[in-house]
Amino acid sequence: MVCESLFKRWQSTCVCILLGAGVFCSVPYVGLSRVQSAEVQFSSPLSVYLHNNKVAETESDVELVIERGITKWTGNAALTWDVEIPETDEYELYLIASVSEIGDGTTLFVKTATDTYPFSVNQTSGPFPGGENFAVQQPLNFERVKLDGVIALEAGKQKITLSTSEVEKEGVVIDFRTLELLPVSKKATILSDEARAKSARASFDWMNKAGYGLMFHWTSQCVQQEGPRKTFEEAVNDFDVQKWADMVEETGAGYVYVTIGHAESYCPAPLESWERIHPGQTTQRDLIEEMANALNEKGIRFLCYINGPLGFKFPRYGQATPEQKEAFVANVHDILTEMGNRYGDKIAGYWFDTMIAIFKEYPQTPFEDLFNAAKTGNKDRLICLNAWIWPDVSPWQDYWPGEVQEPIAVPVNGFMKNGPSPNLPFQVLLTMEKHSWMARKSGIPDPKFTSEQLSSYIKDCMENGGAVTINMAIFQDGTVGEKALQVMREVKESIR
Numbered sequence: 392m393v394c395e396s397l398f399k400r401w402q403s404t405c406v407c408i409l410l411g412a413g414v415f416c417s418v419p420y421v422g423l424s425r426v427q428s429a430e431v432q433f434s435s436p437l438s439v440y441l442h443n444n445k446v447a448e449t450e451s452d453v454e455l456v457i458e459r460g461i462t463k464w465t466g467n468a469a470l471t472w473d474v475e476i477p478e479t480d481e482y483e484l485y486l487i488a489s490v491s492e493i494g495d496g497t498t499l500f501v502k503t504a505t506d507t508y509p510f511s512v513n514q515t516s517g518p519f520p521g522g523e524n525f526a527v528q529q530p531l532n533f534e535r536v537k538l539d540g541v542i543a544l545e546a547g548k549q550k551i552t553l554s555t556s557e558v559e560k561e562g563v564v565i566d567f568r569t570l571e572l573l574p575v576s577k578k579a580t581i582l583s584d585e586a587r588a589k590s591a592r593a594s595f596d597w598m599n600k601a602g603y604g605l606m607f608h609w610t611s612q613c614v615q616q617e618g619p620r621k622t623f624e625e626a627v628n629d630f631d632v633q634k635w636a637d638m639v640e641e642t643g644a645g646y647v648y649v650t651i652g653h654a655e656s657y658c659p660a661p662l663e664s665w666e667r668i669h670p671g672q673t674t675q676r677d678l679i680e681e682m683a684n685a686l687n688e689k690g691i692r693f694l695c696y697i698n699g700p701l702g703f704k705f706p707r708y709g710q711a712t713p714e715q716k717e718a719f720v721a722n723v724h725d726i727l728t729e730m731g732n733r734y735g736d737k738i739a740g741y742w743f744d745t746m747i748a749i750f751k752e753y754p755q756t757p758f759e760d761l762f763n764a765a766k767t768g769n770k771d772r773l774i775c776l777n778a779w780i781w782p783d784v785s786p787w788q789d790y791w792p793g794e795v796q797e798p799i800a801v802p803v804n805g806f807m808k809n810g811p812s813p814n815l816p817f818q819v820l821l822t823m824e825k826h827s828w829m830a831r832k833s834g835i836p837d838p839k840f841t842s843e844q845l846s847s848y849i850k851d852c853m854e855n856g857g858a859v860t861i862n863m864a865i866f867q868d869g870t871v872g873e874k875a876l877q878v879m880r881e882v883k884e885s886i887r
Contacts, residue, residue, distance in 0.1 A: 431485075431582060432786070433535075434485075434535065434571060434783070434784055436754050436785075437574060437580070439477070439482070439571070439572040440570075440571055441470075441569060442569050443461075443470070443567055446472060447472055448469075448471040449469070449470055451466065452465075452467050452468065460568070461489075461531070463566060464564050465561075465564060466558055467555050468555060469552050469554035470552065470553050470554070471550055473549075474551050475547070475548050476544045476546050479545050480543075480576050480577075481574075482573060482574055483541050483575060483578070484538040484541075484570065484572060485535050486499070486538055487534075487535050487569040487781065488534075488536070488566060489533045490512050490566075491514065491565070493560045493561075494514065494560075498555070498556075499512055499553060500552075500554045500556065501552070501553055503542060503544060503551055504549050505543075510538040512536065516532055517533070517534065517807065517810025517811065518807055518809075519531055519810065531566055532809065532810050533781050533810070534810060535571070535811070568781060569751075584786065588785075594771065595790050595818075595858075597739075598646065598773065599853065601644075601692070602853040602859070603858065603859045603860065603886070604644045604648070604859075605639065605860065605861055606863075607647065607863060607865045608650045608829040609649055609829075609869070610655065610657070611623040611654070612655065613865060614831065614867060615866060616834075616866050623659075623674070624674050626867050627676050630678060632685050632869075633685060635685075635869040636685035636689060638871065638876065639686065641876065641883070642876070642883055643882060643884075646691060646740075646860075648695065648696050648740075649679075649694075649695060650696040651695055651697050651702060653698050656672050656701045657669075659677075660674065662730065664722070665726060668703075683734065692739035694738065694742060696741075697741060697742075697743055699743050699749050700749060703722040703726065704722050705719040705752075705753070720757060720760070723761050727764035727767060728767050730767075731764070731766070731768035731769065732767060733768075735768040736772075738769065739773065740772050740774060740775075741772065743774065744792075746776040746784055747784055750785070756784075758776070758784070758785035759787050761787065762787040773789040773790055774789055775788050775789065775790050776788045780811060783811065788815065790817075791815040791819075793818045795820060796822045796826070797821065801851045801852050802817035802856055802857040805817055817855075817856065817857035818858045818859070820861075820862060821860065821861050823875045824863075824875065825839045828864065835864045835866075835872035836864070836872075837872075837874050841878065842882050845882050849886060850886065853886075863879070
């Protein structure tokens with residue numbers, strides 16, 4: 392059973408069930424007879440996206456606040472977009488949002504140039520309990536909810552408005568992110584693409600059997616326990632790989648992620664493609680290969696974290712130009728192909744960060760090409776595309792990134808029940824120290840879990856088909872907090 396001390400406070404949240412979405416037909420409405428019954432499970436590059444940060448006009452009884460990329464929808468409001476519709480078609484609507492209890496049954500209106508369509512939305516559900524230790528403290532469970540029915544749109548530039556009216560309840564009705572317009576004529580192609588992606592996925596079994604692993608944000612920003620921070624090159628040259636690998640072995644971890652290009656675009660290896668894209672930010676020593684070899688000798692798999700915008704050079708803020716998009720795609724291919732050919736099966740997987748930001752600006756990102764490039768040299772390599780608490784950006788990935796920091800509801804038969812990612816194998820990423828990814832100047836905080844709490848959660852996830860990754864704050868010399876290490880020693884004793 393899940394450790395009561397960690398989860399009792401949010402058990403009621405975890406048993407909520409999504410009831411679905413209905414539609415009221417009091418205004419002109421396009422029938423469902425021509426719509427295929429199968430639902431598209433993932434966002435598609437063929438859809439048109441109305442994002443909350445691309446709104447042209449706003450009307451509201453109260454101020455609509457965008458907080459951490461989320462529009463807090465309270466009262467009656469209207470968001471209007473200037474939209475370029477690529478072709479005349481019928482479009483399915485998918486709402487990417489978290490609907491609160493007080494928002495259950497709210498009617499949303501979608502207004503086009505010719506008609507207004509009403510849709511009823513129900514409370515969403517999922518594994519996120521909320522709480523003081525979460526980055527977003529409310530129990531937000533974003534889902535990609537299909538609204539019943541379709542709307543008719545003509546090709547060309549036009550305004551589309553999403554609104555509410557006659558809302559009398561106080562508080563946040565909907566935490567809104569995006570309205571997706573999916574062309575019905577392309578639905579068969581989209582479903583075929585999803586089927587191909589699913590069949591191409593590598594087996595998640597080894598990660599589930601491993602049960603738990605570690606992540607280390609060992610970056611150019613790590614600090615020394617004492618004295619000034621070394622340059623990245625110096626830190627790489629002085630890193631004691633064997634001592635670090637021995638420490639990992641003490642934890643019982645079955646796999647380890649090490650970050651590349653986090654916060655600053657440094658790579659601890661002499662990669663030609665990385666040096667071309669990020670001059671002066673590589674090293675002569677190949678720490679990636681040495682780490683992989685040292686862990687592999689102990690039967691521990693090695694995986695790499697790469698920050699998408701930083702590593703592959705995509706604008707983190709503002710609109711990307713066609714030239715920047717083209718360069719980004721080329722950089723993805725060049726870096727991942729070189730790494731795949733250089734390291735082969737020494738790299739068991741990738742964890743690609745901040746992919747939601749890339750997708751939001753560039754929904755036509757060729758994720759299938761990224762997927763294939765990431766498999767270079769090892770077809771069984773696992774990859775994931777981090778979308779944080781929001782729905783998955785593409786079917787072209789092998790498992791859920793699970794950046795949650797705190798325990799959430801365990802999977803059911805290996806998959807999340809409702810929530811943002813019900814269709815990818817379940818892996819969660821926790822932080823051992825509260826809101827701490829790496830060692831700061833003040834040192835490493837005490838662990839927020841006891842070994843009993845952590846062991847209980849790992850066992851529950853393993854038994855239900857998932858895996859748990861624990862990020863441990865790390866100093867520049869490769870050492871970790873002694874208290875955190877002791878917790879992991881005890882976890883090993885309990886599980887291994």
